[in-house]
Amino acid sequence: xxxxxxxxxxxxxxxxxxxxxxxxxxxxxxxxxxxxxxxxxxxxxxxxxxxxxxxxxxxxxxxxxxxxxxxxxxxxxxxxxxxxxxxxxxxxxxxxxxxxxxxxxxxxxxxxxxxxxxxxxxxxxxxxxxxxxxxxxxxxxxxxxxxxxxxxxxxxxxxxxxxxxxxxxxxxxxxxxxxxxxxxxxxxxxxxxxxxxxxxxxxxxxxxxxxxxxxxxxxxxxxxxxxxxxxxxxxxxxxxxxxxxxxxxxxxxxxxxxxxxxxxxxxxxxxxxxxxxxxxxxxxxxxxxxxxxxxxxxxxxxxxxxxxxxxxxxxxxxxxxxxxxxxxxxxxxxxxxxxxxxxxxxxxxxxxxxxxxxxxxxxxxxxxxxxxxxxxxxxxxxxxxxxxxxxxxxxxxxxxxxxxxxxxxxxxxxxxx
Amino acid sequence: xxxxxxxxxxxxxxxxxxxxxxxxxxxxxxxxxxxxxxxxxxxxxxxxxxxxxxxxxxxxxxxxxxxxxxxxxxxxxxxxxxxxxxxxxxxxxxxxxxxxxxxxxxxxxxxxxxxxxxxxxxxxxxxxxxxxxxxxxxxxxxxxxxxxxxxxxxxxxxxxxx
Ligand SMILES: [Zn+2]
Ligand SMILES: [Zn+2]
Numbered sequence: 001x002x003x004x005x006x007x008x009x010x011x012x013x014x015x016x017x018x019x020x021x022x023x024x025x026x027x028x029x030x031x032x033x034x035x036x037x038x039x040x041x042x043x044x045x046x047x048x049x050x051x052x053x054x055x056x057x058x059x060x061x062x063x064x065x066x067x068x069x070x071x072x073x074x075x076x077x078x079x080x081x082x083x084x085x086x087x088x089x090x091x092x093x094x095x096x097x098x099x100x101x102x103x104x105x106x107x108x109x110x111x112x113x114x115x116x117x118x119x120x121x122x123x124x125x126x127x128x129x130x131x132x133x134x135x136x137x138x139x140x141x142x143x144x145x146x147x148x149x150x151x152x153x154x155x156x157x158x159x160x161x162x163x164x165x166x167x168x169x170x171x172x173x174x175x176x177x178x179x180x181x182x183x184x185x186x187x188x189x190x191x192x193x194x195x196x197x198x199x200x201x202x203x204x205x206x207x208x209x210x211x212x213x214x215x216x217x218x219x220x221x222x223x224x225x226x227x228x229x230x231x232x233x234x235x236x237x238x239x240x241x242x243x244x245x246x247x248x249x250x251x252x253x254x255x256x257x258x259x260x261x262x263x264x265x266x267x268x269x270x271x272x273x274x275x276x277x278x279x280x281x282x283x284x285x286x287x288x289x290x291x292x293x294x295x296x297x298x299x300x301x302x303x304x305x306x307x308x309x310x311x312x313x314x315x316x317x318x319x320x321x322x323x324x325x326x327x328x329x330x331x332x333x334x335x336x337x338x339x340x341x342x343x344x345x346x347x348x349x350x351x352x353x354x355x356x357x358x359x360x361x362x363x364x365x366x367x368x369x370x371x372x373x374x375x376x377x378x379x380x381x382x383x384x385x386x387x388x389x390x391x392x393x394x395x396x397x398x399x400x401x402x403x404x405x406x407x408x409x410x411x412x413x414x415x416x417x
Numbered sequence: 418x419x420x421x422x423x424x425x426x427x428x429x430x431x432x433x434x435x436x437x438x439x440x441x442x443x444x445x446x447x448x449x450x451x452x453x454x455x456x457x458x459x460x461x462x463x464x465x466x467x468x469x470x471x472x473x474x475x476x477x478x479x480x481x482x483x484x485x486x487x488x489x490x491x492x493x494x495x496x497x498x499x500x501x502x503x504x505x506x507x508x509x510x511x512x513x514x515x516x517x518x519x520x521x522x523x524x525x526x527x528x529x530x531x532x533x534x535x536x537x538x539x540x541x542x543x544x545x546x547x548x549x550x551x552x553x554x555x556x557x558x559x560x561x562x563x564x565x566x567x568x569x570x571x572x573x574x575x576x577x578x579x
Contacts, residue, residue: 214499214500215496215499349495350492350495350516350521350526351492351495351496351499353492354490354491354492354495355492357491358490358492358514372526373495373527375491375521375526379526382491385521387513387520388513388514388520389513389514
């Protein structure tokens with residue numbers, strides 16, 4: 001498969017790639033770390049450094065992300081104590097004399113330090129990235145251990161060229177689909193493909209059709225197509241267009257009924273295995289599911305695995321290797337979009353973004369920003385909002401120029417009609 | 418569905434129009450064998466040539482308001498806003514996914530004038546959720562029982578009016 005010619009062709013592709021996959025990270029990773037005001041004691045003699053550090057660390061622990069002493073200056077305490085302020089209900093700042101008394105009471109040898117304390121600003125939080133760490137250490141030396149996963153996201157090394165090329169081919173398909181079929185509005189439009197990253201199989205492709213149903217955004221349709229693949233599905237997609245599909249669906253319904261006829265609340269291992277086997281079979285026989293159906297006649301890109309270095313193990317649910325303890329989990333996954341990845345033309349609206357979150361999609365790649373209601377970078381970063389129970393990773397900028405162009409084209413088409 | 422019986426009702430509406438000096442057209446929206454909207458032409462009454470029976474029904478169904486025991490999630494909130502729902506009344510807050518205020522304030526993206534009122538019989542709604550995730554219900558997902566969604570005794574009490 002990898003003849004030297006192919007390799008060369010791919011190299012060419014790398015050289016000419018017009019886009020970069022930009023990770024959409026929470027501000028914790030992208031913004032300059034905030035600063036806080038602190039008291040600093042100046043050591044009279046450098047030889048006392050280690051004694052002073054040891055003493056202050058036991059008396060006033062903290063500043064774990066910073067070197068406690070730098071250039072003969074010893075970090076003593078923050079000017080504003082969060083703890084104290086929370087107790088008193090308003091902002092309390094610590095006076096210099098108060099601090100001196102505190103230190104003396106707890107046994108710190110104040111004679112190690114110059115009489116007058118200094119006030120300075122230091123990074124308030126531990127840096128999360130190399131870039132932040134280097135910025136922070138210009139202000140005060142930091143303790144920092146880079147997270148390889150985070151760094152690979154930022155520098156793009158998480159993807160190799162094969163992977164990027166595969167993503168590009170899927171996005172090209174999404175663009176084609178959007179050009180042919182998408183009917184959206186200025187808040188959400190375009191097309192979506194859902195892909196199994198393990199073998200790169202395109203499972204479902206859908207174009208927005210809000211002229212047919214107000215909830216038929218591309219991602220909402222794609223999620224329901226996956227549900228159908230898993231033996232469910234809520235919307236009767238394509239049924240009006242294709243009698244064959246209807247018959248197929250009926251057969252599936254029967255099949256499902258046969259499985260669960262005894263007691264819907266009890267699912268035996270056997271039933272789950274049967275179900276998963278059936279899903280597997282459908283993977284091979286029926287994918288890609290398309291809405292509208294006509295998309296099935298498009299030329300689909302060849303399958304390439306999209307797995308990257310950072311992949312959780314043992315999360316597959318294709319039947320062959322499930323263990324007893326994971327039955328329930330597998331079954332749950334089979335109702336959702338498991339570890340799939342999702343390629344969308346335009347940054348999802350809250351409806352689509354949250355639908356993909358509920359469906360446990362693992363990765364989202366989008367082309368162009370959605371300035372009006374996009375929540376994966378434009379209006380907010382949904383996957384960094386605290387409290388949510390699932391987080392996907394998101395990249396923007398896939399074939400960005402082409403995607404933006406097609407969004408404009410769809411807009412123009414809408415205003416003409 | 419007995420279409421001819423429903424048509425009788427629609428005809429009555431049309432007759433009302435006639436009496437009122439309007440073009441006699443009546444319209445019904447039926448869902449699950451129940452009338453959810455009725456309308457007749459009101460072009461003269463309103464001096465508006467678009468006020469056909471169907472448009473009047475559409476306005477009626479769009480005027481419905483939503484009563485839901487738990488604050489809608491971000492997805493549903495977005496869907497409801499796109500449908501231009503006027504008013505939402507919910508029971509307890511949804512600390513996990515809430516799209517009114519708890520996790521993300523979705524209405525601000527849609528510059529919407531939707532009325533939202535929360536904490537109406539919130540405790541009861543919360544108790545149902547707690548029972549579900551405690552595993553009283555055999556269909557409760559196992560993983561979530563452990564995670565204990567919304568079980569921190571937070572029948573959060575806020576009333577939103579926007
Ligand atoms: Zn959408
Ligand atoms: Zn919801």
